Amino acid sequence: xxxxxxxxxxGAVIEATALTKVYPGGVTALAGxxxxxxxxxxxxxxxxxxxxSTLIKILLGLLEPxxxxxxxxxxxxxxxxxxxxxxxxxxxxxxxxxxxxxATEFVTHMARMSGLPKTAAxxxxxxxxxxxxxxxxxxxxxxxxxxxxxxxxxxxxALAGDPRLLLLxxxxxxxxxxxxxxxxxxxxxxxxxxxxxIVVASHLLGEIERICDRLVAIEAGHLLRAxxxxxxxxxxxxxxxxVEEGTAALAQELARRGVRAQPYQRALLVPIAGxxxxxxxxxxxxxxxxxxxRLEQRRHQVEEIFRDDAQPGQYTQLEAxxxx
Amino acid sequence: xxxxTSRAAAGVIHDLGYRRYDGPRFGRSWIVAALAWHSxxxxxxxxxxxxxxxxxxxxxxxxxxPAIVNAFAMSQGSARQVDYDTYVPALRxxxxxxxxxxxxxxxxxxxxxxRVLPLYFSRPIKPADYPLxxxxxxxxxxxxxxxxxxxxxxxxxxxxxxxxxxxxxxTKALIPGLLIGLLWAVTLAAISLFLASxxxxxxxxxxxxxxxxxxxxxxxEILLQVESPALxxxxxxxxxxxxxxxxxxxxxKVAGLFSPFTLLQGVRLWLGGTxxxxxxxxxxxxxxxxxxxLIALVALSLYGLxxxxxxxxxx
Numbered sequence: 028x029x030x031x032x033x034x035x036x037x038g039a040v041i042e043a044t045a046l047t048k049v050y051p052g053g054v055t056a057l058a059g060x061x062x063x064x065x066x067x068x069x070x071x072x073x074x075x076x077x078x079x080s081t082l083i084k085i086l087l088g089l090l091e092p093x094x095x096x097x098x099x100x101x102x103x104x105x106x107x108x109x110x111x112x113x114x115x116x117x118x119x120x121x122x123x124x125x126x127x128x129x130a131t132e133f134v135t136h137m138a139r140m141s142g143l144p145k146t147a148a149x150x151x152x153x154x155x156x157x158x159x160x161x162x163x164x165x166x167x168x169x170x171x172x173x174x175x176x177x178x179x180x181x182x183x184x185a186l187a188g189d190p191r192l193l194l195l196x197x198x199x200x201x202x203x204x205x206x207x208x209x210x211x212x213x214x215x216x217x218x219x220x221x222x223x224x225i226v227v228a229s230h231l232l233g234e235i236e237r238i239c240d241r242l243v244a245i246e247a248g249h250l251l252r253a254x255x256x257x258x259x260x261x262x263x264x265x266x267x268x269x270v271e272e273g274t275a276a277l278a279q280e281l282a283r284r285g286v287r288a289q290p291y292q293r294a295l296l297v298p299i300a301g302x303x304x305x306x307x308x309x310x311x312x313x314x315x316x317x318x319x320x321r322l323e324q325r326r327h328q329v330e331e332i333f334r335d336d337a338q339p340g341q342y343t344q345l346e347a348x349x350x351x
Numbered sequence: 352x353x354x355x356t357s358r359a360a361a362g363v364i365h366d367l368g369y370r371r372y373d374g375p376r377f378g379r380s381w382i383v384a385a386l387a388w389h390s391x392x393x394x395x396x397x398x399x400x401x402x403x404x405x406x407x408x409x410x411x412x413x414x415x416x417p418a419i420v421n422a423f424a425m426s427q428g429s430a431r432q433v434d435y436d437t438y439v440p441a442l443r444x445x446x447x448x449x450x451x452x453x454x455x456x457x458x459x460x461x462x463x464x465x466r467v468l469p470l471y472f473s474r475p476i477k478p479a480d481y482p483l484x485x486x487x488x489x490x491x492x493x494x495x496x497x498x499x500x501x502x503x504x505x506x507x508x509x510x511x512x513x514x515x516x517x518x519x520x521x522t523k524a525l526i527p528g529l530l531i532g533l534l535w536a537v538t539l540a541a542i543s544l545f546l547a548s549x550x551x552x553x554x555x556x557x558x559x560x561x562x563x564x565x566x567x568x569x570x571x572e573i574l575l576q577v578e579s580p581a582l583x584x585x586x587x588x589x590x591x592x593x594x595x596x597x598x599x600x601x602x603x604k605v606a607g608l609f610s611p612f613t614l615l616q617g618v619r620l621w622l623g624g625t626x627x628x629x630x631x632x633x634x635x636x637x638x639x640x641x642x643x644x645l646i647a648l649v650a651l652s653l654y655g656l657x658x659x660x661x662x663x664x665x666x
Contacts, residue, residue: 087473109475113376117473125465132398139385140474142377151372158369184470189372221369 039063040192040224041086045095048081048248056081058248059095064226067240068218070256071228078248079228080120083194087112100191113142116185120196120228123181126170130156130180133169134187141188148187155183158221159213175206182213193217193225199234211238268308269294269321280311294321382476383484390488394454395495403457410450414500417442422507431508431521435501435528436619440628443497444612447535448564450496451489451543456556458485459544463551468660482544482656489544493536501528531619538611538649545652548659567610574606575613575630599632607631608644617641 041064048057057078073079084090086099088108097104099111125133134156138148156165159179164172169180178198185193198214199207215238218225229235236242242259244251252259268288270277278288278295284307288295297304312319389398395411396403421433433439462468471481505525509518546563547556607613616624616631621638634641 089472109379109477112473113475115473117470119469119473121466123466123468123470125461125467127399127461136389137470137474139389140382140471140476142382142475143372144375144377147372147374154370188376217369 038065040066041097041099041226043082043086043095043097046082046085046092046097047094048078048085048090049093056248057085057092060245060248060250061095062243062245062250062253064224064243065241066224068215068225068227068238069241069243070232070235070239071226071243071245072230072232072235073228073245073251074230077230077245079230079245080196081248082245083117083196083226083228086194087115087117113188114191116188116190116193116223118181118185118193118195118198120200122177124169124177127168129167130161130165130169130172130176130183134180134184137184138187143188151187151189152183155187156180158186158217159183160209173206174201175203175209178202178206178210179213182210186217190223193223194228195225196228197230198227199229199231207234211235214238264299265325266297266299266304266308267291267294267321267323267325268297268312268319270312271318271320273315273317276315277311277317280315281307284311286311296325299324379476379480382474383480383487386471386476386481386484387487387491390458390485391491393457394489394492396457406453407450410446411496411499413446414438414443414496415503418500418503418507421504422511425508425511433504434626435504435524436531436624437616437626437628438500438504438528440616444568444629447493447496447539448561448568451493451539452557452561452564454492455489455540455543455547455560456553458489459548460551460553460556463548464553478660479657482548482653482660485544486540486653486656490536490540493540494533497532497535498529501525501532527622527624531615531624534618535615538615538645541649541652541656542611545656545659548656564611568612571606571608571610571613572630574609575603575632577606599635601637603632604634604637604640607634608641611645611648614641614645614648618645 041062043060043062046057046060047055049055060078060082071079071082081090085092085097085104088099088104088111091105100114102108102110104111131152134152135149138151138155139145141148143151153165156162156179159182161176161179161183164176169177172180178200182195182198185195195214199210202210211234214225214227217223218238218240227235227239232242236256236259239256241253241255243253268277274290274293274295278290281288281295281297286297286300286304286307288297290296297308299305308322392398393403395407396405417433417439421431424432437443462471468481472478502525505521508521512518512521542563543560546560549559550556604617607617613629613631616628617634617638618641619628620631620633621635621641
């Protein structure tokens, strides 16, 4: 078996149609998800349990959907899982590295497991490790590595087989801020310079949004929204207003002026419709004579909604924001 | 947020020179073979540190010793001291037990422990291919442990006998020995891999395998010993073939079913082996039961092993 790589197609790299997965226990992980992933770097955003991992397993052909269908690189997920796995690099969320062999040996072995001949596997492993920024230390045992280095090894093993698509599940897990930035830069580079389409699954939008061209947000197995990054941030431009006292009165006053304010912690959030929004806020605060302590333009309100500790119900805020 | 300019700039600064791979990509059977070879090597600690080689090397040398001693004895003029079909039963039981108890976890428990399985299952193989490759690799490793000493024994014997007929006699004796070795390898690899795949902790896995073999062996031997005195080990004169001279009570034959080692001896005797081993009586027609139980044991172990990875693939 020596399949040729899938043809580069301008269309979607992943297409899911009415994808539903109900686990034997009756838990619905995906509920009629229809979404397409374009080339480039796409963020797959959702809280823990939103269905991200289930989706990835179906896309890899490791899990059969209860209903619906999905295609990856043009291959059917149910029937052509083998072909998919030949051309898709997968980086799992959790720890998945042996500790007592070197990164070079491990990545070489995993490249062979992708079907590469011995010599090619060794060459590709060395290159992949160089691309992720592991140099001399790649001959050391993985057990001696920092978390950041281990994450790089995980990425390298996904990269070694020259994938035509990378599925990265929470690649910044467990990293400190510096490590996160380095990992994100790396992913961005792989997407932009190597030209490999990437899906980055994460529950932390604030982290991955800066490297994504597009976002796909899912919640409870449903598609929440799929759009370009630009339109995501544009839609979520808000103004945060915090007054020392009289928050409720301010909200009423804003409502009277046709601006709908949402309480957010001790402050108010107002969607920015244009310059008139700023005027309305200024006039309202002035009219009530309230002590204004904070006025802040927030481009990343989406980030708040997808925070780690977000309650499922809070997702509706995004929809509410979209409705404006 | 990335802008077009920042990306372009990054492109200029970090020219990583990514190369596409357009060479051959092998399919499932090739990957299974590669994984089996990798498993075979790790069964001997090859590709690992020096520490990983201690047990397999000592075990291998220990199993070679009888062949070496025999070659020396034959060069001094004595007849062949070691049989091809049983080798040295007490030694082979013990050494193979240690080998599979220490090395089977090396093949399967490490991967469970490090949670590397999802990486295998994201490769173009099917879930059952992973345990299949491990089984092929470990069976081959057990074969090397069992057959190489036999071949050394044969080499030593052939070097010390004279005449074509003597060499032919040695060869004729060797062949059943090799087949028995194959039976051992197939059986021990299946059981030990299944037991080792229960846990990702290597120490526990070794304990599970060792206790599994040792406990059943002790149990079988005790039962055999309890039953034997009445008969005074009279398993029939050597070479008497299928029909034993003295009837063996059923209870004693049943006792031999309790351990893989006595099962293997029972099957060997049933297939026409004459040398006693592990106190197992000649089973006669009951030997078919030995064979069935052995087949069932191997089949169940392999089924259990495959089932273990059907579940594990999603974690």
